Amino acid sequence: MPREFALDDGSVVLIVGSGAGGGTLGNELAQKGIQTLILEAGPRIEREQHIDDERQSFAQLAWLDKRTTSGSWRIAKDSPNFPANVCKVVGGTTVHWGGCSLRFQEHELRTKDMYGDIAGANLLNWPLTLAELEPYYDKAEDKMGVTGTHGIPLLDADNNQIVMAAGAKKVGYQEYSTGNMAINSRPRDGRPATIQDGFCFQGIRSNAKWSTLNTEIPKGEATGNLEVRPQCHVLRIEHDKSGKVTGVVYADKQGDHRRQRARIVCLAGNSIETPRILLNSASSQYPEGLANSSGQVGRNYMRHMSGAVWAVFDKPVHMYRGNTMAGCIKDERFHRPNREFVGGYYMQTLHLGLSFLATRLANNLDLAGWGRQFTRILEAYEYMAGMWLVGEDMPQETNCVTLHPTEKDQFGMPIPNVHFDDHVNDIAMRNHAYKRGAMVYDAVGATRIIRTPPSPSAHNLGTCRQSARPEDGVCNKWGQTHNIKNLFISDGSQFTTSTAENPTLTIVALAIRQADYIADQMAKQKI
Amino acid sequence: MNPPVGFTDPASVASEVYKCHRLHPELVEQLVSIYRTMFPHSTVPDEFYEHVVRKLDDQAAKDQDLSGFLSNGVEALNSQTGTAWTGLSEEARLQALKRVEQTPFFQKLRSDFVLHFYSNPAIWPRFGYEGPSNDKGGYLHRGFNDIDWIKSQEV
Numbered sequence: 154m155p156r157e158f159a160l161d162d163g164s165v166v167l168i169v170g171s172g173a174g175g176g177t178l179g180n181e182l183a184q185k186g187i188q189t190l191i192l193e194a195g196p197r198i199e200r201e202q203h204i205d206d207e208r209q210s211f212a213q214l215a216w217l218d219k220r221t222t223s224g225s226w227r228i229a230k231d232s233p234n235f236p237a238n239v240c241k242v243v244g245g246t247t248v249h250w251g252g253c254s255l256r257f258q259e260h261e262l263r264t265k266d267m268y269g270d271i272a273g274a275n276l277l278n279w280p281l282t283l284a285e286l287e288p289y290y291d292k293a294e295d296k297m298g299v300t301g302t303h304g305i306p307l308l309d310a311d312n313n314q315i316v317m318a319a320g321a322k323k324v325g326y327q328e329y330s331t332g333n334m335a336i337n338s339r340p341r342d343g344r345p346a347t348i349q350d351g352f353c354f355q356g357i358r359s360n361a362k363w364s365t366l367n368t369e370i371p372k373g374e375a376t377g378n379l380e381v382r383p384q385c386h387v388l389r390i391e392h393d394k395s396g397k398v399t400g401v402v403y404a405d406k407q408g409d410h411r412r413q414r415a416r417i418v419c420l421a422g423n424s425i426e427t428p429r430i431l432l433n434s435a436s437s438q439y440p441e442g443l444a445n446s447s448g449q450v451g452r453n454y455m456r457h458m459s460g461a462v463w464a465v466f467d468k469p470v471h472m473y474r475g476n477t478m479a480g481c482i483k484d485e486r487f488h489r490p491n492r493e494f495v496g497g498y499y500m501q502t503l504h505l506g507l508s509f510l511a512t513r514l515a516n517n518l519d520l521a522g523w524g525r526q527f528t529r530i531l532e533a534y535e536y537m538a539g540m541w542l543v544g545e546d547m548p549q550e551t552n553c554v555t556l557h558p559t560e561k562d563q564f565g566m567p568i569p570n571v572h573f574d575d576h577v578n579d580i581a582m583r584n585h586a587y588k589r590g591a592m593v594y595d596a597v598g599a600t601r602i603i604r605t606p607p608s609p610s611a612h613n614l615g616t617c618r619q620s621a622r623p624e625d626g627v628c629n630k631w632g633q634t635h636n637i638k639n640l641f642i643s644d645g646s647q648f649t650t651s652t653a654e655n656p657t658l659t660i661v662a663l664a665i666r667q668a669d670y671i672a673d674q675m676a677k678q679k680i
Numbered sequence: 681m682n683p684p685v686g687f688t689d690p691a692s693v694a695s696e697v698y699k700c701h702r703l704h705p706e707l708v709e710q711l712v713s714i715y716r717t718m719f720p721h722s723t724v725p726d727e728f729y730e731h732v733v734r735k736l737d738d739q740a741a742k743d744q745d746l747s748g749f750l751s752n753g754v755e756a757l758n759s760q761t762g763t764a765w766t767g768l769s770e771e772a773r774l775q776a777l778k779r780v781e782q783t784p785f786f787q788k789l790r791s792d793f794v795l796h797f798y799s800n801p802a803i804w805p806r807f808g809y810e811g812p813s814n815d816k817g818g819y820l821h822r823g824f825n826d827i828d829w830i831k832s833q834e835v
Binding site: 322 | 813817820830
């Protein structure tokens with residue numbers, strides 16, 4: 154039976170957020186017998202209630218609380234109050250994620266050494282090595298059932314991937330497949346094989362995709378050591394005179410403020426909410442916010458180089474049939490010093506339904522978002538293929554999450570502002586990726602290519618980064634904050650650099666690793 | 681160049697009884713006509729365009745200013761053409777719309793159309809989009825890999 158902890162139970166490990174980081178950490182701690190409480194801002198929506206409709210699903214799952222934006226990025230104009238496309242439900246953003254599960258490359262953990270000084274970039278080596286991460290990648294891949302690892306067969310290619318793979322072959326790429334996906338290709342771990350439903354971004358109705366909602370959370374609850382408390386929006390963290398954190402204040406479903414005591418607090422609210430809570434917890438002892446002696450809380454916000462390429466063919470494709478992102482070209486992932494940018498990127502299949510495709514194409518780079526040209530493209534919906542471009546972006550100190558000076562949310566908490574400027578490296582990489590993506594489709598006879606710019610960020614990273622030295626970042630290589638021993642960062646906020654890879658696998662690996670560390674430190678009475 | 685939009689499933693088209701409550705009938709009529717120029721899908725009947733205008737009408741119930749905003753926009757559009765909208769050629773309508781492309785009026789019409797027209801499940805069969813799939817067993821046995829113009833040796 155799931156536990157219910159008392160508000161004054163100061164023995165619990167309290168986790169804020171139930172996504173890839175928080176949901177995984179919660180289960181891992183519960184499996185070790187540690188009493189664990191997850192506070193989730195959103196409601197619990199079980200998979201049977203998920204909806205095969207883009208707009209209805211979006212309304213059901215997305216984090217829609219108002220945010221503001223600033224900076225020269227296109228999002229500030231196109232989507233000023235919705236900079237990030239993440240979920241506000243139990244399971245967090247793992248409910249709508251695509252499933253791509255890629256390991257970091259060795260060079261990406263040492264970008265300062267590998268890339269040299271890049272003007273405007275706040276590069277830093279991770280305090281971790283790939284060798285330290287590898288055992289945890291193994292555990293994460295096994296837990297998530299990642300195809301192409303642990304003897305798990307790859308998914309079958311859908312129409313969208315068959316087109317992309319044929320183009321990849323023609324242009325001479327070597328490494329392309331349906332990719333490493335946390336979607337069952339065969340029944341595994343009590344969940345069925347994929348039915349190629351085409352609604353990976355709309356939840357987990359078929360139960361084939363790994364999400365913390367259908368795996369970590371029920372498994373953790375079954376131990377009797379885990380409580381997941383939904384619709385609890387954490388406002389601030391409290392601390393005692395010694396500087397250690399003692400618990401949090403949250404607004405419950407009715408909007409009433411509650412104080413939950415805890416032995417340890419772990420933040421996994423995604424890279425906008427995590428720094429927001431730290432900044433909103435400023436006190437006389439910590440006037441700049443908690444864990445912020447470096448001044449790096451909220452800074453180095455990264456969102457991946459991204460963009461999309463759409464192609465029209467003169468024969469049918471039916472891209473929407475099949476898994477949304479089960480297709481991957483890996484050949485451009487490397488750092489190649491002879492290119493006009495540092496770092497690398499991937500091309501991954503992407504399909505959208507008619508509704509979201511229309512919205513995306515209304516804001517493209519190649520033709521007007523209305524008129525005959527526009528409608529002609531949509532009338533060719535059955536004849537289209539699509540790919541997403543995702544690559545490393547540069548950390549910049551000035552790209553940051555801050556508290557809005559005047560606007561507050563429904564609970565009286567300052568809303569977050571997200572400031573972002575593209576780095577010249579991001580722009581050069583995007584232009585390269587657009588050209589290569591178009592080449593892939595041209596090679597198989599595309600009659601028209603349409604490029605679309607980055608949409609609201611699905612990958613939000615780096616605002617509480619790991620660093621070897623306390624003056625360079627917010628937390629150490631365990632995610633433990635440099636300033637406060639019993640305060641942890643447990644989500645993608647801790648990423649020192651973005652790397653090119655989709656972040657979920659690494660967030661899960663770091664959460665498993667962090668659970669080992671927390672259990673060890675608790676046993677030694679160090680925290 | 682592109683294939684025409686098929687009338688594959690006329691039975692699925694919702695035959696909604698269409699009525700606007702807040703927007704004047706003449707305004708409704710011209711908005712539908714403007715939309716047909718802005719987003720021409722020649723084989724799609726008016727009722728799907730009216731569906732979008734009705735969404736505007738629904739909004740006008742909550743937003744007191746919207747009705748005036750739309751009629752002012754239409755009036756400004758008409759005054760710059762010098763001829764009644766109904767008397768204009770398709771090309772003249774297009775040019776008139778291009779001249780107001782940057783106005784909040786045009787942008788409001790554009791974004792609401794994109795939002796409401798293509799998300800209407802009744803329109804999907806006309807674009808070849810099959811929509812919800814989980815209750816039909818996904819696309820595993822319904823063509824997820826049925827592409828026939830790329831041969832397996834090409835992949």
